Amino acid sequence: MDIIAGDIGGTKSWLLWAKVVDGVVSVCFEHVYASADFVSADSLMQQFVSDARQSASPAVVCLALPGPVQDGVIRLTNLDWTLERMALQAALKTPHLLFINDFQAAARGVATLTASDYVMLNPAEPLAGATRVITGAGTGLGLAWMQAKTKGRYHAFATEGGHIDFSPANPQQQRLLSFMRETFAHVSWERVLSGPGVNQVYRFCLQDMTGEIPPALGARNGAEVNAAALAGDPVAHAAMELFVDIYANWVGNLALLYQPRGGLYLGGGISARIQPWLQTPRFLQACCDKGRMSGLVQQTPIYLITNTRLGLQGALAAALDTTMICDEEATI
Numbered sequence: 001m002d003i004i005a006g007d008i009g010g011t012k013s014w015l016l017w018a019k020v021v022d023g024v025v026s027v028c029f030e031h032v033y034a035s036a037d038f039v040s041a042d043s044l045m046q047q048f049v050s051d052a053r054q055s056a057s058p059a060v061v062c063l064a065l066p067g068p069v070q071d072g073v074i075r076l077t078n079l080d081w082t083l084e085r086m087a088l089q090a091a092l093k094t095p096h097l098l099f100i101n102d103f104q105a106a107a108r109g110v111a112t113l114t115a116s117d118y119v120m121l122n123p124a125e126p127l128a129g130a131t132r133v134i135t136g137a138g139t140g141l142g143l144a145w146m147q148a149k150t151k152g153r154y155h156a157f158a159t160e161g162g163h164i165d166f167s168p169a170n171p172q173q174q175r176l177l178s179f180m181r182e183t184f185a186h187v188s189w190e191r192v193l194s195g196p197g198v199n200q201v202y203r204f205c206l207q208d209m210t211g212e213i214p215p216a217l218g219a220r221n222g223a224e225v226n227a228a229a230l231a232g233d234p235v236a237h238a239a240m241e242l243f244v245d246i247y248a249n250w251v252g253n254l255a256l257l258y259q260p261r262g263g264l265y266l267g268g269g270i271s272a273r274i275q276p277w278l279q280t281p282r283f284l285q286a287c288c289d290k291g292r293m294s295g296l297v298q299q300t301p302i303y304l305i306t307n308t309r310l311g312l313q314g315a316l317a318a319a320l321d322t323t324m325i326c327d328e329e330a331t332i
């Protein structure tokens with residue numbers, strides 16, 4: 001049986017073709033594409049099928065998508081693509097086309113992780129059967145939560161929590177909010193906690209610290225700001241500290257909102273790339289800075305996922321779930 005799984009992102013799309021024989025899964029082709037190179041998901045999938053050079057049609061295709069997944073036509077949030085289920089299913093010649101939210105896939109992927117795939121940021125003891133949460137900054141800011149069901153497995157629920165209104169926690173963050181309101185009518189957490197958000201925070205710091213008129217959008221992307229900070233640029237350093245403080249505020253808020261004593265996981269493309277910043281005492285202090293509820297946050301096990309294939313593994317596991325091939329967790 002042939003399966004296609006994909007983790008579609010605003011920056012990159014990661015796809016694989018797997019074969020399942022007697023319950024054993026083997027990946028025969030895998031590739032990462034730059035999403036901006038394609039005008040549509042259809043053209044990306046066409047390229048992938050051509051590159052994979054497989055003769056059989058896939059029995060299941062599961063695509064993890066960055067945006068609200070609804071029936072019929074799906075519009076992605078940070079990518080100008082619209083997916084039409086019927087058309088794509090016909091083009092891929094598959095009887096089963098499954099669309100899931102990208103963080104729902106990441107949540108499904110958590111069960112496939114091994115100890116070398118994450119590091120602990122807050123070493124609290126996880127409670128078996130308790131709620132879990134996964135969030136992460138990348139091109140956007142994803143969030144899903146998980147509720148235990150039978151046999152130690154979890155149901156994963158997608159949210160659009162990244163689009164909740166950003167709430168500043170101190171005067172500096174209030175100034176950031178005012179700065180961002182000059183550009184965006186609605187300033188969500190995602191506008192701050194994402195690759196484009198790092199750029200916004202850097203521009204704000206430049207203006208706040210030096211009074212300089214910040215350069216136009218696109219002047220420095222997340223990776224460049226991070227690299228400049230590590231090279232000793234004081235404005236970039238302040239920007240990364242502010243970004244990490246706000247990431248911590250967000251994580252602390254989720255600890256209170258969901259009380260995920262089973263684990264609060266950080267994924268997305270940015271988290272693993274800023275690991276040293278997340279492992280400073282400053283990050284954990286800011287997470288737990290919740291007044292009378294600080295102790296509750298301290299009880300939350302917080303993990304940084306370093307395995308960048310999480311979403312792809314989750315999409316494959318979700319595809320396998322639908323075929324009932326594996327009753328146990330699929331590990332690839």
Ligand SMILES: Nc1ncnc2c1ncn2[C@@H]1O[C@H](COP(=O)(O)OP(=O)(O)OP(=O)(O)O)[C@@H](O)[C@H]1O
Nearest residue numbers: 009010011012138139140195222223226268269273
């Ligand atoms: N070292 C870094 N520090 C901060 N930001 C970074 C770094 N490297 C890349 N980025 C930013 O991360 C973003 C890409 O994230 P990611 O790898 O999660 O892409 P994606 O999977 O396509 O995103 P999404 O799933 O959120 O649509 C880009 O906006 C980029 O600027």
